[in-house]
Amino acid sequence: MATGSVPSVRSRINQLAAVFIVPALLIVIGLLVFDYHQARAKLIDHHITTARAMTSLVDKDFASVEATLRALATSPAIADNDLQRFYEQAQEMLSGQIENIVLSDPQGNQVFNTLRPFGAALPPFNTPATRQLLSDRKEAVVSGLFTGKVSMRPMISITVPVWRDNRHVYNLSAGISPWRLNTLLSQQQLPDDWITAILDENNVIVSRTHEMSRFMGRSAAPNLGNALATNNEGYFYGSTSEGVSVLGIYSRSPATKWSVAIGLPTSSLNAALWRQVGWLALGAIVLFALSLAFARTIAKRLARSVTGLIEPALALGEGEKIVMPALDLREADEVGKALTRASRMLEIARYQANHDVLTGLANRGLFQELVNSQLALAGRNGTHVAVLFIDLDGFKEVNDTYGHAAGDDLLYQASTRLRASVRESDVVARLGGDEFAVMLISVLPDKAEALAQNLLETVSAEYDIAGKVATVSASIGVACYPESGATMQELLFAADTAMYKAKQAGKRQVILAQAAHATAD
Numbered sequence: 001m002a003t004g005s006v007p008s009v010r011s012r013i014n015q016l017a018a019v020f021i022v023p024a025l026l027i028v029i030g031l032l033v034f035d036y037h038q039a040r041a042k043l044i045d046h047h048i049t050t051a052r053a054m055t056s057l058v059d060k061d062f063a064s065v066e067a068t069l070r071a072l073a074t075s076p077a078i079a080d081n082d083l084q085r086f087y088e089q090a091q092e093m094l095s096g097q098i099e100n101i102v103l104s105d106p107q108g109n110q111v112f113n114t115l116r117p118f119g120a121a122l123p124p125f126n127t128p129a130t131r132q133l134l135s136d137r138k139e140a141v142v143s144g145l146f147t148g149k150v151s152m153r154p155m156i157s158i159t160v161p162v163w164r165d166n167r168h169v170y171n172l173s174a175g176i177s178p179w180r181l182n183t184l185l186s187q188q189q190l191p192d193d194w195i196t197a198i199l200d201e202n203n204v205i206v207s208r209t210h211e212m213s214r215f216m217g218r219s220a221a222p223n224l225g226n227a228l229a230t231n232n233e234g235y236f237y238g239s240t241s242e243g244v245s246v247l248g249i250y251s252r253s254p255a256t257k258w259s260v261a262i263g264l265p266t267s268s269l270n271a272a273l274w275r276q277v278g279w280l281a282l283g284a285i286v287l288f289a290l291s292l293a294f295a296r297t298i299a300k301r302l303a304r305s306v307t308g309l310i311e312p313a314l315a316l317g318e319g320e321k322i323v324m325p326a327l328d329l330r331e332a333d334e335v336g337k338a339l340t341r342a343s344r345m346l347e348i349a350r351y352q353a354n355h356d357v358l359t360g361l362a363n364r365g366l367f368q369e370l371v372n373s374q375l376a377l378a379g380r381n382g383t384h385v386a387v388l389f390i391d392l393d394g395f396k397e398v399n400d401t402y403g404h405a406a407g408d409d410l411l412y413q414a415s416t417r418l419r420a421s422v423r424e425s426d427v428v429a430r431l432g433g434d435e436f437a438v439m440l441i442s443v444l445p446d447k448a449e450a451l452a453q454n455l456l457e458t459v460s461a462e463y464d465i466a467g468k469v470a471t472v473s474a475s476i477g478v479a480c481y482p483e484s485g486a487t488m489q490e491l492l493f494a495a496d497t498a499m500y501k502a503k504q505a506g507k508r509q510v511i512l513a514q515a516a517h518a519t520a521d
């Protein structure tokens with residue numbers, strides 16, 4: 001698979017973040033919708049209560065007017081038929097609440113009207129239906145909205161029948177201005193854009209918070225009229241008389257059949273919802289951005305931990321020593337540990353491939369390699385290199401006398417002596433069997449020969465093999481660069497040949513390759 005098509009840690013982490021954020025967002029939206037419906041139901045309940053309370057305020061207003069009329073009706077002046085005095089008493093009852101008081105007979109003829117002087121000629125009063133109602137029962141009757149024949153203004157009236165000796169003798173009416181009811185509405189301090197109206201028994205608008213002059217006397221908007229025809233209380237989604245889309249809430253008084261309707265513009269209701277959705281969206285964007293930023297930080301750390309393994313892996317491949325960086329991830333750390341372990345195993349394998357197992361000295365391969373590189377150096381620097389071939393004399397006898405293990409012990413001790421007798425920079429190798437080689441760096445042939453002699457003595461000293469004394473000696477051939485050869489092969493051959501000559505010459509001696517002719521001569 002091409003690297004480009006393989007997802008990165010970062011994209012995976014981003015996906016993971018999205019996997020959590022998207023459902024969380026859906027849940028929040030679901031909760032918001034649920035909450036919105038709950039809040040809307042609560043709001044409707046609350047405002048039905050408000051409308052009911054306002055209806056009962058209207059009822060109370062009417063009841064207090066009725067109480068005033070009933071108190072006036074008990075005046076002795078009317079019992080004495082002193083209607084002028086009664087007129088004066090009625091005048092005293094006028095207030096901000098009651099605009100005028102009318103006394104009329106059951107036939108609808110006005111006896112007096114406080115808007116006119118006592119005795120003035122007056123038009124007929126009350127509709128025949130109202131008059132009928134008043135004679136049928138003793139309760140007060142609230143009129144619908146009408147234009148006063150005397151005041152020439154829109155009015156409503158509350159009328160109580162006056163009975164004497166079981167006879168219906170008069171009707172006493174109080175006129176109320178619809179504008180007074182308007183103050184009742186404004187006292188509720190509802191939000192300015194809420195359109196509230198008071199409707200009479202026939203669903204005619206009597207008072208209204210908005211454009212009262214325009215709509216007073218008109219029938220309620222059709223959807224409100226339909227709602228009122230179905231239930232005494234409730235809500236609907238529709239529009240007002242002026243066409244404003246509203247959530248309409250209404251309540252009708254069981255006593256007077258008058259109603260109060262409140263129109264909550266859906267635009268402002270929805271504005272609250274959109275505000276909430278806006279905040280939610282903003283919150284979601286911020287949350288998403290934070291999550292991505294957080295995911296990015298995590299991804300960076302993960303990626304750093306993973307890519308941190310590249311260098312050590314390459315070093316391992318090239319057989320170099322690996323340096324493991326600090327890794328922030330357990331899995332990456334485990335891979336790092338495995339790489340370190342593999343590196344150590346490789347190091348051991350490489351060591352074993354280049355060293356003699358018994359003595360720990362360099363083996364033939366490594367020795368040749370080291371001679372080669374040293375010769376290259378010496379060639380550049382014009383220095384000398386000497387190669388010594390050492391073969392033990394009489395080693396087979398040690399094996400034969402004391403056993404193979406004793407022979408091993410002797411080989412090991414001989415290697416230790418050789419190693420200890422040369423400089424750190426020189427190389428000692430075991431070529432195989434009882435054959436060793438030494439590379440002496442920067443020595444002239446004379447010095448090399450002397451050092452070889454020294455090694456011969458060292459190797460030929462007695463050995464303590466498990467409490468028993470064993471002796472061997474050595475035959476050493478010495479070849480020097482550049483005198484005995486220019487290449488590793490030439491030098492090894494020359495040294496080997498010199499060593500062979502030493503053997504031939506009776507063993508336990510050093511022969512310098514250049515001096516081989518001289519010795520032979």
Ligand SMILES: Nc1nc2c(ncn2[C@@H]2O[C@H](COP(=O)(O)OP(=O)(O)OP(=O)(O)O)[C@@H](O)[C@H]2O)c(=O)[nH]1
Nearest residue numbers: 392393394395396397399404405407408432433434
């Ligand atoms: N103990 C032991 N013996 C070995 C090892 N490698 C080779 N040998 C033995 O070393 C002996 C070497 O043979 P030679 O070099 O002919 O023995 P030598 O007695 O030194 O003969 P000269 O070189 O002629 O003096 C053989 O008997 C091998 O079996 C080893 O690793 N350990």
